[in-house]
Amino acid sequence: MxxxxxxxxxxxxxxxxxxxxxxxxxxxxxxxxxxxxxxxxxxxxxxxxxxxxxxxxxxxxxxxxxxxxxxxxxxxxxxxIETGNQKKLLAIKKALSLIFEEKIAFNETIEKIEILLEEYDQIDQKKKEELAVEGRKRLTALKISGGAIIEINPAAKDEWRQDLAFLKQSFEEKLNPLKHELEVQISKE
Incomplete structure (x- = not known):
């Protein structure tokens, strides 16, 4: 004790x-x-x-x-916020509205980001479809067809993977200034 x-x-x-x-x-x-x-x-x-x-x-x-x-x-x-993830952007938009109690000062920037991500998704999808068609043509030229071709994976070939990475990078370069603009707007709240 x-x-x-x-x-x-x-x-x-x-x-x-x-x-x-x-x-x-x-x-x-x-x-x-x-x-x-x-x-x-x-x-x-x-x-x-x-x-x-x-x-x-x-x-x-x-x-x-x-x-x-x-x-x-x-x-x-x-x-x-990242390209190719509209669902996450929606959740973030909802959170920002909740955090800042529906202030509309940053809504315009978020709309620009939404438009950019939609454009990315459309171009990404179109590019993947083009690569899938090109892949089928190559397989057909190799006499591989029918049930052997289930789905073409655009990320399977290095050249295609680079194309998709370049697309993503170019959209990230457009997205980053919008994210910065949004940070500046929110810091004023």
Whole structure:
């Protein structure tokens, strides 16, 4: 029992010797904590896409802390926008509307992103169909036909894979400035 008292007294003594942290260090720590929370909430939302859960989580924060969490979440969600994933974009759009309570300032940019991703999907699908037709022609030239040809995989040939990668990269280059524009708009909220 004496050992416990002694350990307790030592701990109290050390706690009293710790000087209070300066306000700027406390603010920095709180900001880092909010960024981490926002990133984690965004990751969880991207996995589950449950707006009710997101709304519930956001109600736990207030004032500057809530704003920092919202900004971190929004930034992480915007970074997750990618070509070839319209479903994810819809979920992100819903989350951003929820986070910023239906503010329409960024809707125009999101519409531009939606149009760009739709265009990518259409061109990607058309390109894959063209590659499938080309693949069938090559197989037919090799006297392979009928039940042997089930489906042509455009990613199976290096040349085709490069074409699809180039297409994706060119659309990513168009998407990145829109994502940046969206981040700037949201940081003003």
């Amino acid at each position: 004496d050992e416990i008292k002694k350990a307790w007294e030592i701990a109290l003594e050390k706690a009293q010797n710790i000087k209070e942290l300066p306000k700027d260090q406390i603010d920095k720590y709180n900001l880092e904590k909010c960024l981490m929370i926002g990133n984690n909430l965004a990751d969880r939302y991207l996995e589950q896409a449950d707006p009710r859960q997101l709304e519930h989580e956001l109600k736990r924060y207030f004032g500057q802390e809530k704003e920092a969490v919202k900004q971190a979440m929004a930034k992480k969600l915007i970074q997750a």
